[in-house]
Amino acid sequence: MDILASTFFDWGVNLQLLVSGLALGAIYAVVALGFVLVEKSTAVLNLAVGEFLMLGSYFGVAFFMERKTNIFIGTLVITLVMALFGLAIHYGIMRPMVGQGFFAIVLATIGIATVIRAVVQMWFGPLEKGNLTALPTGTIEVAGTSIRWVDIIILLVVLGSVGAFLVFYARTRTGLHMRAVASNIEAAAGVGIDPDRAYAITWAMAIGIAGLGGVMLGHFTPSVNPALAAIGLRAFPAAAIGGFTSVGGSIIGGLIVGVIEQLAGGHFGTKWREPVAFGILILVLIFKPTGLFGQKDLERV
Amino acid sequence: MTSVTETATPASRQILAKRTPTWMRALPFLVAIASPVILDKISWNPFGGWKLLVGFLVLVGIGWFAWSNAEHDPDDPRLSLKLWHRADQRALAAVTCFVLMAIPFILSTDWEPPMDFPWNSWFRIVNYIILFALGAGAFNLLVGYTGQLSMAHAAFLMIGTMVGAQVGLIWEQSFWLCLPVAALAGAVLGVFFGIPALRLRGLYLMLATIGVHFIILLVWKEYIVHQFGFSGMRFTTPNLPSWLHWIPGINPEDGEFLINSQFRWFWVNLGITTVGLLFIVNVVRSREGRAFAAVRDRDISATLLGINVPRSKLVSFALSSALVSVSGCMLSYYNRARSEDSFHLELVLDYGIIIVVGGFMGIQGAIFGSIFFFALPMYFEWMREELPIISDIDFFSRYAGEIDLAIRGILVVVVLVWRPDGLAGLWQAMKKRALLRMQAPRRGVVQ
């Protein structure tokens, strides 16, 4: 307990944990966005998001570590390639499965996750790679504490791209059609919106953003390894605390969970990270069953 | 239609069908399951004349069971409530029983050629299939029948293991006491952790139960480190209850009858799994089970039908967790060693794959799914080692684990895309087609 007392009120440590928590939270927000976007539009819970992030990180290894590609070009290419993966998943697997039960489709995404994990290990080997260093690696002194540049850049990049996505989703015609399909697919088909196309765009964007998040994740963690995929499960509380039906809420949820995890991990030891995050999740869900920002379903019987 | 069947079924048979109590009809099954345990102690040679004779008698009994009073009045509504009311179902049950009986003898015999055939590891796999079928069936009771998406499955396996360790290892009680205590603990904690299900549905419930998993995982890690240290638990070999010893033929070795071979574990596992799965089947057919289905299909409508939905959900959680916890205890005793990292969330996904690939509806799904889940890697391994072309390619042996993983993932996706109702659905469709072909000419006569 004395360890606890010594760091708990050390504001320098807390600030450091806060900033790295925000950066981690930004990555959670990306994963949560991947969950929420796909869940909201296509009613599929994509449990493979974590694996797609890991794949993005490994693409980062291939581009930035082995080929020294320019960071901008590399990130763009990775995002586009991942978007193509999203299209492939929609047309190859999800479209034939339309109309099947929720759990079966979730299981199919787990199947995809399994395949990705296996392929990555065959391609890059089971050994872990170092972390990516294409982003600036130095630190900056703020209020007597050194804060990594990477954390700040990750936060900005993620918030910027997610914000851009939100504007697209809320303001453009395609975004409107995507929301219409998410709201009521039969009605959307009836007014001449092609649900298939909306689904395909949704998948492409969700997986593309996951690819971007993967590159960021590769910079955040000390090493790129297959266990990175676990971030998919760890980001669950983020998506749910924000409310699974709210795209904006998932981002706030991601930041909250990231900060809480880093603070809990920093003060009590890393084994407390998941229990604390999920404990808070359960509390939130008991009092607000659809999360902080989630919509209540209007259900007709 | 009715007149044909009425004349085809003699009155005496109908009376027999109505009067025979269930326990009497189940007798051949019990004999079939129990006899090899007894015979194992009686005879010397696995395929000695003794056993053949008894095996033959058992087979005749099963045949009688399967085909006697097979034809009922198809319009009798009570029939749908009966467990095996059609001839084909009885026949299937009988064949299954016989195959199960034959497995341990085949696998435990010291066959000469081929010497390198991994009989013993196959036996292990069979035992795992049986134990996983129990866990998957219990999981399916909650997920498939009641529609409560729970990810706390591994958590209850941990609870069962902890109870087994506490009662059996630390308090040094009998293995047979561990099982009911594990069931009780599972039921109580199942109700406790099922409380979120009263407020949450679908996805949110799933997340809350993942939370339950992580909380119990923390308790598990603390427990195992404090009680057993970093080397983990080592379970003792259980023995059969002492009251079995006075049954003629069961001779205690050094005063106890240890369950120390795959052969003996097979019967213990099979017995408990059979009881557990039959329990699930019967729960599902009961009033309570129909309430579960109503809750799954539309819980608000179920409330309007007068079903106490919170009660149904909690009962389902309690029953499922109790059985899962028993299967966890069994698995740990069978596995013998458990460490800090023995249970992770992916285990839940494995069980999920089992029930979804096997098929949601019915207990068949759990069994088919378990077979799929364990037999497939074995099959790949056999291909890698035996098939001439594949065994020559270095790539396959170097990335054996990854290839297994990838193929399993692909197969899961293929099964789900191609057959949404799983392998059990495939089996039903095949059976239906075969039956239709058999009945086609007969139906022409009737009309």
Added chain:
Amino acid sequence: MSSSLKIDGLSVSYGPIPALRNVSIEVPEGGFVSVLGSNGAGKTTLVRTITGVLYLQKGKVTSGSITRDGQDMTKLKTRKIVTGGVAQVPEGRMLFPQLTVEENLRCGAASRRDLAGINDTLSEVFDLFPQLPPLQNQLAGLLSGGEQQMVAVGRALMAKPSLLVCDELSLGLAPLIVRDLFLLLDRINKEGVAVLAIEQNARIALQHSTYAYALEVGEIVLEGPSDELRENQEVQDLYMGGGGDSREAYAAIRREVNR
């Protein structure tokens, strides 16, 4: 007079279950035609077939055709059908509850290419329904039933259709609101949009339409000008609860169809 929509010998089934058998309906250019039918008559299947969303329920056209300007529509995608000028007001409104009223209306224009014209049509629709502009930014799921139905009609009009297919416009609405809605349909019809109203409420449908069909158990059992049908004893018995023998008459028709 050229026809806006011509359905010829259409049969539809859901798997092994037939839903429509040999149905022929014609909607003249700028006409107002109604199709009457009780529950399970196949009305909704008819709408789904016309608007090309049958595949969502795994239904299939087994024979017959739906033609428009000589072009077969049974194989077309919904998007093409809506672009071709057939808009539907689906049964039970089918709005996008989480979207605002304006967004709902804009979705109706999803198939249009002339982006500039959309805003004009939006203001036309708002002129037609003066109740809607104040509700513009409300979520559609929170509106009352009558308002939702207006949004649904407005959404269909956003596609600038030449044929409006209304499925059960009167469902669950107060008689006064139903009357208002049908008066609106008359107005829309006067502006040259053909209307095909599929209705259970025969009284109001026959008042407003010029020609009507009666659909029972997937078959057309009666047809004729609306004025004549209104006087027809059978129709009165069946759909208006007029005579004393309505149940018997209904049973007779069902028997006839089933044979």
